[in-house]
Amino acid sequence: MLAYVEEGKLISVAGNPDNPYTRGNLCRKVAHYEERVYSPDRLHYPMRRVGKRGEGRFERISWEEAIEEIATRWKATIAESGAEAILPYSYAGTMGVVSMSACDGRLWNRMGASRLLRTICSAAAEAGYGYVNGWSGGIDPEDFANSKFILVWGTNLSSTNVHLMPYLKEAQAKGATVVVIDPFRTRTANSADWFIQPKPGTDGALALGMAHIIFSEGLHDEAWLEAYSVGWREFRERCAEYPPERVAEITGLAQDEIVTLARRYATESPAAIRLGYGLSRTANGGSMIRAIACLPGVIGAWGKQGGGLLLSTSAHFPLNRPAISRPELRPAEGEPSCTDFGRTEPRAINMNEIGKALMEAQDPPIRAIYVYNSNPLAVAPNSNLVKQGFEREDLFVVVHEQMMTDTARYADILLPATTHLEHLDLMRAYGHLYLNLCVPAIEPLGESRPNIEVMNALAKAMGYTDSAFDETAEEIIRAALNSDHPYMEGITYETLQEHGFAKLRTQSDPFIPFQEGRGFRTPSGKVEFASKQAERDGYDLLPNYTPPAESAAVDPELAQDFPINLLSPAAHHFLNSTFSNLDSLKKSERAPRIWLNTADAEARGVAEGDWVRVWNRRGAVQLQAMVGDKVKAGVAWSPSLWWHTDSPEGGNVNALTSDRLTDMGGGSTFHTNLVQVALL
Structure with a gap:
């Protein structure tokens, strides 16, 4: 993104025409980012609550007062209930290596606070995909331009991944077929060659049914399966349980539609799948992703230009993660920590269950919560229960936020945060292979501060003297880039300063992963249709379909x-x-x-x-x-x-x-x- 500034004020933003992936385009959400920066809802200085929770009535205080009050309350909480009584709550409101990744670890590791399981978005998909292919990343999105048959499965690219659309259109111009599989006729479906509309939560059955047709008609790549997979024959037997008539009954699709889809996917090579996280956000979401993730292996699509599957590219970025999150900061033996409760590491709270965590008995109870990079009253499920939790008068609530959000209105102490145009950060991606350096375009508005500065100040107020809490954003970025992985060759802070972005130095461009079956991060190093790891974790050895928990089939x-x-x-x-x-x-x-x-x-x-x-x-x-x-x-x-x-x-x-x-x-x-x- 390019920012246009006059006399210190942001005038407008635009896409960077020099970026090969975005090609100078911005999505509708950020095209007028100046409206967000100067929003009437923007917070400009620290405040303390003076009204009832949720009323949004505050008085202005200084940063010194805010930091001192927070640290005093936290110290008292730790003395009375242990550090696990304090919970950080965050996700991806600000997604940088500094503002997100570093801040999700350092202070909370040192404190020994309860760990937040940040699973609201991608956890089920990563688990299901990982059992088959390992958390290995996917194909280069730019390679979709070389595909002949493209399945856009459970994702509305026109609204959530707009920069991929030109590559699909380029493929279509060369004769490729784009198929959208979604329960709703989305904007993306309107631009597809074929729209398939299964019942929600039945995609796993569709994938298993496709695999059955491919196996039964001899359209699978047996040589590839023999060389680079585990358990494909057992998987073939499992898929035989999903003939077209059964899959049609489950999905609501016509039998000939299912058969034609499977045949074309197997024969119009190279075939690629763009798989979305959205369909994994169902009770059977991990199983559905697991079944779909098997399909490229069945037809031997991996390792071919224009073939394979993309769920996320995030696993391809070999940043120095320990230098970012600093896991060594966790409390040493004898310090106030989880050891008082018989645990060897701080307890974990699933962020999807924040309402339960605040309202149900815990040992110790959550007595303080620090919210940043998120708006849980709006985004967390079962929000009525979440609201009840934040209404607790015995809960000390700190919110570090850019805007007067739903959650901010419930804060005891409210801290103003910078936008990404006001602080330094490094951005990795889950939809492409570029690292981007985000440099400040304007000074922070009012007294707003970036996450890392606030957390460093809080750490010092808590009495933590570790050198990590003296590190600047630039120092954290330099440490993150300090990797000997070949993908990072030549990518330095200085080169990012000069160019603004850099694509990972993969062995080919576009990047074609898993050539000759190499690179699958499974225990066997191969595609695992039968997963002993899944079995050890309490799941079926083989992919299977189960109906959604809230459905006529179950309840x-x-x-x-x-x-x-x-x-x-x-x-x-x-x-x-x-x-x-x-x-x-x-x-x-x-x-x-x-x-x-x-x-x-x-x-x-x-x-x-x-x-x-x-x-x-x-x-x-x-x-x-x-x-x-x-x-x-x-x-x-x-x-x-x-x-x-x-x-x-x-x-x-x-x-x-x-x-x-x-x-x-x-x-x-x-x-x-x-x-x-x-x-x-």
Whole structure:
């Protein structure tokens, strides 16, 4: 991103035309980032709560007062209950190596605070994919231009990965077929050659059914499987349990559609899959990803130009991770820590269960929470329970934030944070292979400070004298780049300063991983259709399909009361709850909305534009109805996330979502969510 500044003020932003991947394009979310920097909701100085929690009434204080008060409260908490009574809560609001990766480790490691399992986004997908291919990264997104048959599976690229779209269009121009598999007819589906619409949570059955057809018709690459995989014959037997007629019944697809998809995927080589995290956010999400991750191995697509699968590129970045997070800072024996509770390391709290963690009995109870890079009252599931937790008067809440968010209103101490245009950081990616140096374009607004400066100050106030808490952002970045991996050859702080970005020095461009079957980070070093590791972890040796926990197949009584499966993926103009307060983007999103199938709407007397009540046993929200055939009967779709202050009932769709965890990885289950809908 390029920033245009006049007399110290940000005027506008633009894409960098010199970046080969983004090609000078910005997504709609950040195209007017100056609106975010100068938002009326922006926080400018530290404050202390003077009203009731949630009222948003504060008084201004100095940074010195804020740091001293936080440290005093934390010291008292540690003395009375141990360091595990303090919980950091964060995710990816600011994604840099410094602002995210370093800050998620250093201070909390030194303190011995409760560990946060940051699993809300990708954990289930990483677990399922990892059992098959190891957490090995995926193909270079630029290589999709060389594919002949592309499956865009469970991801709306036009809204969430817009920079990949030109490569798909380039492939289409050369004769490739793009297939979108999604329960909702997305913007991406509208640009595809073929749209396939399975029932939510059934993608795993579709993948196993495809593999069955490929095996049964002899379309698999047996030579590749023999050389570079484990358990493929056992997997073939498992797939035989998923003939087209069974898969059609499970998925709601036509048998000939399933057969044609499998045949074309196997024969129109090279074939590639762009797999999204979204479909993993179901109760059976890890299993679904695991099944889909098997398909490239079945046809021997790995290691070929234009072939394979991309879930994430993040595993390809060989940064010096210990230098970033500093795990050696964890308390030594004898210091106040988890040892008081019989544990060898601090307890872990799953971020999806933050409501439970705050409201249910814990040993020790959570008495203090420090929120940064996140807005849990808006983004965490089962938000009514989360809200109850933050309403506890005995909970000491510190929020370091750019805006007066839903969560910020509940803070005891509220600290102003810089935006990424106001601090130095290093950005790695999960959708491409470039490192980017983020340099400040303007001075921090008001008294706002970056995460690392605040945490270093808090560490010193706590009496921690470790040299790590003297390190600047530049020093952390230099340490992160200090890697002897060949991908990092020639990439230094100075080269990033000069060019702004650098692509990993892979052996080919575009990068083609797993050539000759090398590089799979599984125990065997091969693709594992049968995974002993999965079996040791308590899962099936082989991929399998199980229906979603909230479904007619599993809980028919629940499905009778709440017959509609609500999906709540990312909105086109918002990034979770980031940007949801900007007037221009809210105008584009129009209102908190829900898409209903015509049959479901007519049965409830609902017309286009009507406001409806959507509810289940966890909560209720009011949404504006959109009616048509973009979803099948029994499915609804509500793009997220709106702030509570913009909702008629003071909440958002996460009042409905469950804090149940996924089958693998402890991930979120936002899309396993049965609801009922009625006209207001």
